[in-house]
Amino acid sequence: xxxxxxxxxxxxxxxxxxxxxxxxxxxxxxxxxxxxxxxxxxxxxxxxxxxxxxxxxxxxxxxxxxxxxxxxxxxxxxxxxxxxxxxx
Amino acid sequence: xxxxxxxxxxxxxxxxxxxxxxxxxxxxxxxxxxxxxxxxxxxxxxxxxxxxxxxxxxxxxxxxxxxxxxxxxxxxxxxxxxxxxxxxxxxxxxxxxxxxxxxxxxxxxxxxxxxxxxxxxxxxxxxxxxxxxxxxxxxxxxxxxxxxxxxxxxxxxxxxxxxxxxxxxxxxxxxxxxxxxxxxxxxxxxxxxxxxxxxxxxxxxxxxxxxxxxxxxxxxxxxxxxxxxxxxxxxxxxxxxxxxxxxxxxxxxxxxxxxxxxxxxxxxxxxxxxxxxxxxxxxxxxxxxxxxxxxxxxxxxxxxxxxxxxxxxxxxxxxxxxxxxxxxxxxxxxxxxxxxxxxxxxxxxxxxxxxxxxxxxxxxxxxxxxxxxxxxxxxxxxxxxxxxxxxxxxxxxxxxxxxxx
Numbered sequence: 001x002x003x004x005x006x007x008x009x010x011x012x013x014x015x016x017x018x019x020x021x022x023x024x025x026x027x028x029x030x031x032x033x034x035x036x037x038x039x040x041x042x043x044x045x046x047x048x049x050x051x052x053x054x055x056x057x058x059x060x061x062x063x064x065x066x067x068x069x070x071x072x073x074x075x076x077x078x079x080x081x082x083x084x085x086x087x088x
Numbered sequence: 089x090x091x092x093x094x095x096x097x098x099x100x101x102x103x104x105x106x107x108x109x110x111x112x113x114x115x116x117x118x119x120x121x122x123x124x125x126x127x128x129x130x131x132x133x134x135x136x137x138x139x140x141x142x143x144x145x146x147x148x149x150x151x152x153x154x155x156x157x158x159x160x161x162x163x164x165x166x167x168x169x170x171x172x173x174x175x176x177x178x179x180x181x182x183x184x185x186x187x188x189x190x191x192x193x194x195x196x197x198x199x200x201x202x203x204x205x206x207x208x209x210x211x212x213x214x215x216x217x218x219x220x221x222x223x224x225x226x227x228x229x230x231x232x233x234x235x236x237x238x239x240x241x242x243x244x245x246x247x248x249x250x251x252x253x254x255x256x257x258x259x260x261x262x263x264x265x266x267x268x269x270x271x272x273x274x275x276x277x278x279x280x281x282x283x284x285x286x287x288x289x290x291x292x293x294x295x296x297x298x299x300x301x302x303x304x305x306x307x308x309x310x311x312x313x314x315x316x317x318x319x320x321x322x323x324x325x326x327x328x329x330x331x332x333x334x335x336x337x338x339x340x341x342x343x344x345x346x347x348x349x350x351x352x353x354x355x356x357x358x359x360x361x362x363x364x365x366x367x368x369x370x371x372x373x374x375x376x377x378x379x380x381x382x383x384x385x386x387x388x389x390x391x392x393x394x395x396x397x398x399x400x401x402x403x404x405x406x407x408x409x410x411x412x413x414x415x416x417x418x419x420x421x422x423x424x425x426x427x428x429x430x431x432x433x434x435x436x437x438x439x440x441x442x443x444x445x446x447x448x449x450x451x452x453x454x455x456x457x458x459x460x461x462x463x464x465x466x467x468x469x470x471x472x473x474x475x476x477x478x479x480x481x482x483x484x485x486x487x488x489x490x491x492x493x
Binding site for chain 2: 007
């Protein structure tokens with residue numbers, strides 16, 4: 001099969017776009033996602049709880065770390081592998 | 089049966105976050121008058137009564153702060169502008185955004201849209217394959233209840249971000265497929281981004297899930313399941329090796345260009361496997377408009393058989409699930425689709441169709457399982473989209489490819 005000849009250039013975001021310290025309260029979607037995980041966590045046995053109180057999750061980075069810990073419990077099939085490579 | 093449909097073995101859906109059709113693709117009307125985008129004359133009144141025009145000034149980041157309100161009551165205001173007549177005028181977007189910061193100048197930014205060359209991936213795919221003039225979010229409300237329609241064909245009466253309760257006889261599209269001996273996977277980006285389907289699916293059916301890395305591997309090895317649903321990265325976070333991973337969901341205030349790269353990566357993974365490319369249809373769609381302006385009034389629709397009480401809508405009135413939400417971008421990609429297909433929407437009262445997220449399980453179920461009775465009234469009424477695949481396989485010389493700079 002031939003390769004495409006119409007190649008479109010896609011720019012990358014400007015340096016500085018990465019903002020893991022963005023306040024969680026600025027993203028209603030992520031805030032609710034964390035709350036959903038908290039509801040699930042309440043049903044977990046004590047040894048599987050993260051010990052992270054909801055009030056301690058204030059930034060995207062903290063939310064991501066909390067989700068990572070919860071996924072290690074809920075979806076151990078893939079949680080251990082994580083993701084090591086950024087997109088091309 | 090058209091050859092494209094006869095060859096179709098895989099359906100892939102990528103659902104992005106919170107951008108309206110006009111915001112992302114409205115500028116394409118200037119390049120193709122069939123696309124129901126912006127003329128440039130559209131306005132909304134601001135709180136001083138002055139018209140705020142649409143302008144091609146949308147920024148990739150740091151413009152829509154705070155996150156525009158897209159809960160049910162706010163969207164109701166955006167659509168109806170408080171009119172007692174309940175005629176959808178799409179005149180309340182600027183006033184709704186003003187409610188959050190009470191800054192008139194800032195509130196007018198909700199009318200901004202991207203010039204087409206700012207979004208080379210989305211606009212190239214829209215112009216090369218099929219763009220829908222009439223794909224609407226399923227509910228004039230937020231993410232979770234809208235995404236529910238993509239997975240179940242109903243939100244079981246929810247119009248909010250709260251977890252909903254799945255009630256028989258309706259099954260998720262994943263359950264239907266697995267029960268029918270088919271294969272399916274819901275790919276989330278990585279564990280630190282996770283999935284929006286945590287309560288009903290992940291906590292009960294972890295085997296249905298995989299990561300985006302696994303999606304890329306499955307594409308490369310030719311082991312993609314019959315049906316795949318992909319979730320973008322929802323958080324800016326570091327990988328385990330410290331690499332910066334930008335959110336790619338395009339949810340304000342996440343970087344829109346990173347979302348472009350993510351869309352390109354999904355497309356390229358399919359396109360670079362020749363067998364997969366000719367046997368796969370990729371739908372790129374957004375879950376809801378995120379409070380951002382669109383000029384097309386959402387049409388009435390088949391009621392869902394559910395009702396949301398006034399306490400849930402926040403408008404003082406219940407909702408009967410009898411009107412769709414605001415229009416969102418939707419593009420169907422396949423080499424079996426004629427170049428520059430524009431799928432008519434409400435602007436064409438004769439041939440136009442109103443697609444919504446219930447069209448996803450309706451299409452997947454119809455193609456892989458055939459007749460299936462236990463589906464919501466909304467899903468049964470939702471149009472399916474595989475008739476866009478024809479008999480002619482386009483050559484690769486007619487297919488776009490992307491290079492990340």
